[in-house]
Amino acid sequence: MTAADTTSGPQEDQRAVRADLGRARTAVAHAAKRTDDLLAALPAPEHRSPEQRGTALAALNATWALRSAFLDVHTDAVYDELTQGRTRRLRVAELARAAAAAFPGLVPTDEQLTAERALPQAHKEGREVDQGIFFRHVLGSSTAGPHLLDAMLRPTPRALALLPEFRETGRVELPSVRLERTGGVARLTLCREDSLNAEDNQQVDDMETAVDLALLDPAVEVGLVRGGEMTHPRYRGKRVFSAGINLKTLHGGGISLTDFLLRRELGYIHKLVRGVLSDDGATAWRSRTVEKPWVAVVDTFAIGGGCQLLLAFDHVIAAADAYLSLPAAQEGIIPGASNYRLTRSVGPRTSRQIILEGRRIFASEPEARLLVDEVHDQGALDAAVENAVERLQGSSVLANRRMLNLAEESPDAFRAYMAEFALQQSLRLYSPDVIEKVGRFSAASTGSTGSGDAAGSGAKPSGG
Structure with missing residues (x-):
């Protein structure tokens, strides 16, 4: 029997997780098992008394602190074991799954997550916080973090499987995105x-x-990224860029930390900035990634996640009556990497007005030109789009774009931001104010199909 097997209190747990990796991983597993047993003995979260909620939260906090202490010491060793000395490139969801198998109690298993995701957000234990702690340490490591970023810049298996079809036909239909190539433009x-x-x-x-x-x-x-025409009654026939995170899905427990919140920022949005990691050894000496310039068009509005997305584009065109917003304070969650990128576009004061106070930026006002490159009446948008994509074609654009992005957003600074984001966003997902707010938005949109009050309450759109 090891010392970890006879652990009797928090102080001994803290000493054990700072010991050698073998003893430490056993201590984490045992502590997590004790917490799971305690939670299982209590009523389901929605049926707990205030005293029982306090008991559960105290146990969770103690275990979260223990996991964090373990990773303070062992992150690089854990990552090397999971990736076989950094010879395997695992994406965030794959890495979390591997960690659950190799280090019991460190992050939730697939079975635990499946059970949680079947529940409304308000009825969960908050197991994704374990993942937030894990990814905060992995991304914060100067050894593991860059390797994980590289893994997330690689093309997905789904894309590689569809690539021959797209190259041959110039068209792919996905459930929520239609991709068409005309000339040298991917629309x-x-x-x-x-x-x-x-x-x-x-x-x-x-x-x-x-x-x-x-x-x-x-x-x-x-x-080129542009919203399609909507069938929603309030916006029928109009192009809409994005209403942000689907608050009804978040309320129902269907928004994932790994498959949505982290994958979104470290995956396709980061690829818009950096490009996709290349395996072509003949050209990799010139650039590790394949990059392209990107244009976005906002015909009506870009709210929350839609507005976040614009910050990664090289050129943004908006209709004269469009608007942008990041209503993070209304929903209580963190608006992706906007807190990192927005300040360099509009400055610190306006960033606080937008993120903390919910200020909308209308395309018609002067400050919109800090976020939007061109503003046109609806009838002139199509011509402006074609002019923009023509201007951005050419190898000199790519070279200068790469240097601009490197100067504006260093990989290490981005990684440090995302490390803290992983933890803080996981905590926000289970905060009482967020659960109350998304529940209110969902109730307002009952009988509708959209996100938040953008689609349901008759009020103006609001998405995170």
Whole structure:
């Protein structure tokens, strides 16, 4: 029997997780088992008394602190074991799954996550916080973090499987994105018509697939993202860029930390900035990634995640009556990498007004020109789009774009931000104020199909 087997209190647990890796992993497993047993003995979260909630939270906090202490010491050793000395490139979901198998109690298992995701957000234990702790340490490591970023920049298996079809036909239909190549332009049309292009796990998967295809196809010189025409009654026939995170899906427990919140930022949005990691040894000495310039068009609005997305584009065109917003304070979650990228576009004061106070930026006001490159009446948008994609084609654009992005956003600074984001966003997902707010938005949109009050309450759109 090891010392970890006779652990009797928090102080001994803390000493054990700082010991050698073998003893430490056993201590984490035992502590997690004790917490799981305690939670199982209590009523389900929605039926607990205030005292029982306090008991559960105290146990969870103690175990979260123990996991964090373990990773303070052992992150690089854990990552090396999971990736076989960094010879395997595992994406965030794959890495979390491998960690659950190799280090019991460190992060939730697939079975635990499946059980949680079948529940409304308010009825969960908050097991994704374990993942937030894990990814905070992995991304924060100067050894493991860059390796994980590289893994996330690789093309997805789904995209590689579809690439021959796209190269031959110039068209791929995905559930929420339509991809068409005309000339040297890859046109990504967001086509979740009934929900105002609200974002969920499926949309993130589709967007990453489409971005990969556009980057991997040598016939493509520039990418274009635009909202499709909506069927929602309030916006029927109008193009909508995005209403942000699908709050009904979040309320119902269907938004994942790994498959949505982290994959979105480290996957396709980061690929818009950096490109897709190349395996072509003949050209990799010149650039590790295949990059393309990107244009976005906002015909009506870009809310929450839609507005976040614009910050990664090289050129943004908006209709004169469009607007942008990041209503993070209304929903209580962190708006992706906007807190990192927005300040360099509009400055610290305006960033706080937008993120903390919910200020909308209308395309018609002067400050919109800090976020939007061109503003046109609706009838002139199509011509402006074609002019923009033509200007951005050419090898000199790629070289200068690469240097601009490197100067504006160093990989290490981005990685440090995402390390803290992983933890703080996982905590926000289970915060009482967030659960109350998304529940209110969902109730307001009952009988509708969209996200938040963008689609349901008759009020103006609001997505995270």
